[in-house]
Amino acid sequence: MSTVSKQSGKTEEVKKNGKRTFRSKAKDLFVRVMNKLNFDVDFSRRKKRDWSPGHILASVKNASANSLTVFNSKQMMFDKPLFILVIVLVLVGTAMMSSASYAYAYSQYKNSMYFIEKQVVFVLLGIFLMLVVSTIPPDKFKGVTSYVFWFISLGLLVLVRLLPAKKGVHRWIDLGFTTFQPSELAKFAVILVCATYITYHFKEMNITTYKKRETKLKAARSNSYRIRYDLRRNFQTAVWPFIWRIGPVLGLLLLEPHLSCTIIIMLITGTLMLLGGTRKVFFGGLLALSGILVSLVVFTGFIPYGKTRIAVWMDPFADAKGAGWQNVQSLLAISSGGLFGAGFGNSRQKFMYIAEPQNDFIFAVVCEELGLVGAAFIIVLFAIFIWRGFAVSIANPDRFQKFVGIGITSQIGYQMILNIMVVTNMVPNTGISLPFFSSGGTSLTMLLAEIGVLLAISRSSPNKIT
């Protein structure tokens, strides 16, 4: 019955105008998206809602029962090791953040617990969100949904550029009770968009007309043509689509400016392209292109202190009291750690030496307090997490889920690696946070939600890994 009435409603509208209006198209799109996301949206069925308490109670009961079955059934369970790893990382991260932040919080806000309170709230919220997201079938993000995320991200990135700057950059949207970084959402959107594209165009991306064995023999000529054809085709299907999908995001991010996020998104996109079938020859060009882009941005003064940061990276001690302060203090903190560290809570460098020790340079405090042993342990935890993330992703036969999983995992991996390399002065300072450790409510919540997607991928996979 409902289908009929739905169709009839549609036809009515078409009839009225003779063709589909924009309004009907938008409505149609919204219904499709909402249905994908398991929301029961039906414009045609204009029945009266039952707001009686009994009905609401029944629907809540129904919903919770549904979710409980999701968590109880063995076949439907997500990957437990991954979950435990994440929880361990979050706990260790929060503890270290607490230790690292309290002196700075006291000096800035006269309240040692300032960051700790916030972080605990967001950790709880994030874990809850992670569990909720893990019940959503990852397929729901495929296709048009990913573009919705993409559009929203672009919109927010434009919005944030229009909003007044904070600390000299347009990076945060103030929500009153907290701030929100659209770039966090953008990362996820980029993963979704790339994964969707790859899922739908995997064959085209991986098509090869060129035959290896014929090269030397008769068909050399046609083979050379085929090589060029393959490359052109690969560019059209496996490079260009990514450029126009990701390009605007990168551009907007550079306008903020937010170089570290730009680099992370480039790396994620690159990874997904590589796995999706983009020919390796293009990566040289892409690398050169991004290199030119980044150095332009850095050396033309588009990014504040860009040149200084390069100089500091070359020799942090040249201006130890000025520009090199952050890096120098970070190095001193790391070195102070020794093999076993000063003990949890005993960092000295966090007392106003490391600027904002709860953020980008938190790993220096970790090193100082836990020593090489603790720091290596945390890095190994991350490594295991990355391996597990890759493993559950590959195990899933669904191509979209596979790519989304790899995207999310590699995002965390790259962020971790870049952050620690900045802290140890192996690469110039870009201002990148350490996943699970750095303070920052929305980024942590977003991160945990993404892990929720990863868990959902492990859940929906028929191939469970042990």
Place this chain on the structure above:
Amino acid sequence: MINKALSFIKQSYQKFISMDRFSSGLAFISALILGCVVAIIVELANLMVINNDEYQQKAVSQQLRTTTIPADRGDILDAFGEKLVQSAAAWVVYLEPEKLTENYSTDEREEICHKLAEILDTEYNVVLQRSYMNASPVKITVKADNDQKNKLDAYIYRDAYTRNVTRENEKGEKYKEEEVYLADRIKNGDFPAIERREKDYYIDDEKLKHEEHYHYIKGVYFQTDTKRYYYHSTPLAANVLGYTNFDNEGAQGIEKYYDETLKGVDGKHLTAANSVGGEMQYEYNANVDPIRGNDITLTIDASIQATLEKYLRKAVIDNDVQNRAAGIIMNVNTGAILAMSTMPDYDPEDYNAIADERVAKRIAAIEDPDEKKKATVEAQQEQWRNKAVNDTYEPGSVFKPITMSSALEEGVTSLDDTFNCPGYHMVGKKKIRCGRRSGHGHETLTQGMMNSCNPVLMELGERLGIKTFSRYFASYGLTAATGIDLPGESAGLFHREAEMTQLDLAECAYGQSMTVTPIQMITAFSAVINGGYLVKPYIVEKVTDPNGNIIRSTQPVIRRQVISEETSAKMRDILEATANKGGTAHNVYLPGYRIGGKTGTSEKIAKQAAIHSKEDLYVASFCGIAPIDNPEVAVLIMLDEPKGKRHTGGSIAAPVVREIFSELLPHLGIDTTYSEEDRKYMDILVPNVVGESVEDATDALEKKGFTVRVLGDGEKVTAQTPVGAKSAPRSCTVIITTESKGEIPKTIVPDLLGRSPTQVAYAVRNSHLNIRYSGSGFENSSGISRTQDPPAGSEVEQGTVVTVEFTVDGIND
């Protein structure tokens, strides 16, 4: 192995290129991530464990601020627990020239320096000059006391202190905040007094500037320190105690030798500083309490020390001693030093100042600044020396008992032995003269010592021979330092046995051509008379910790017996005879006490030759022992280069020893026994006869043995001299007046100095005065008057007692 690895790599590569793009891409990405992780861990290991020293030190140096809390130095006490030196809190004031230049104009700087000089009681010019010194920080006073510190506090922190800090609120809006700290809080240490630097630092990308304002005098601050306080207004035992320098380190004397014992352990106030210079909150404060140093109790008796110094100082002035004088008082049986002094001494609280006025004048006259500086340094080094321990001299005749006791012990001579002194002694072909050129003629061994006859001693030396003499010399501890617990002890020079000639032996026998330190001399001398036991001298009785527990107490050490008890007894007799009538040491004679001693005068031939001195340079010395029948103390006085009328030990050093004995022996509670002759000159109490009838008065006085002379013809006595209820010599003529005569007539005291006893007695009698004999040599005509009291020319009543001190003159020893 290598082949296997190569083949594995080959296989992996084959596998890699045969993969589909997804798999190969994933492998590549995984390898990339793994590579990065390994690189990171390697870099971390490098930073944290392998090459972490440099950075770690940098971190520590920026984080920790250490303030030293100086430990109180231990006290130095005398044998009866009287404090000689004590430590108390003091403050060191520092200037930071750079800060002054940065913050103040020339006028302001001058004003600050002027104020500082005023408060700290120092020279304005010095403070100003220091304020321009190219160093930071500069000490401007060594030790300011609490009072000065409080004044300085009030001046420096007269205003409150504020700072403007740009902060950011939760929403990221910048705002300025002014923090105000009251001056009181700064003083109480809530904020460090040292000004903190202004610092720009970054919060994320934004550069925020912290402005700080200090409304107090910048570039001046102080730190706690301790200061030595000396308990006697005139420095007591300065050369023994030594002093502590700028850094509270013992630099001389006991302070130096027992520096480790006295200094204690400095405390530390460790604070971890954050980058803005404030102290880190929470548990980053650590206090290490200072541990007070241990107290040292000396064997020195402050009152004996004072006596020694009093008379030694007088002797130095009287005899115009050029090269300082030394004195030691020692317990002969234990080796405990009861007093030790070098004169002129210096003020340990102001140890750099040249205490000897004569030297100070000489230095002030030098114009060339370099020369002046050099001379000052030399004079300082000289005045800090403890002559009794650090310097050597030729002992001269004081050494003779050593030779004689060795000869007695070896049996090469005896008390019955007789000698003939023709005025010289032939050593090989060389003629060595005796002190008395005409010679002493026939004399016994004892007379040889009494006359201090060189030929007798040379004869004894010859009889002993080089080998035996050297053995005794070493046995008396004269070849090595005594081991007294004072820094820089020297040992004298003696001939090497193999190279020693008969001439050397002859000279050594009467104490020339070799050197010893005064402490070596007195130790050896003690061994001669105490039964032959060579003791180890010591000056520290015990060391006590701050709670009063004895950590260490010194036990007397007898190092060896050099001569037998019998020989020692013989030597005691000889030395007593020497100090009695007819002996060269007779000037040490003190009625009621049995004293022994030996004089000594040595010629500083080597120095005379070295400086081409036209006049002869001498060292006059004396070593006295009391009581000689049961020796307890030895006193050695050594006057280096006296320039007075007389220069022999018997005439200038022996009286000093007598004066010291006159106070020392009663202080030690040594019994007196007076001979008949002593009694003749002893004081007795004069009865008060004023108001009595003349007859009664005369009876009473004559009963006591006084001669009475009555003036006037009244019946009642109205006045008397010497006055009643006071003591006067038995031989006095008491003058009493009656009411008809009135007052006793006055008379002028004649000049009595430099006369023989007979002349003095005549002059005194002519002036209707009474005489009290003191010193020695007044019984026969050998004495000569040396001092008189009241002085010549003063107007006194007739019958007043004039004390005249005689010394035996013309002693050649």
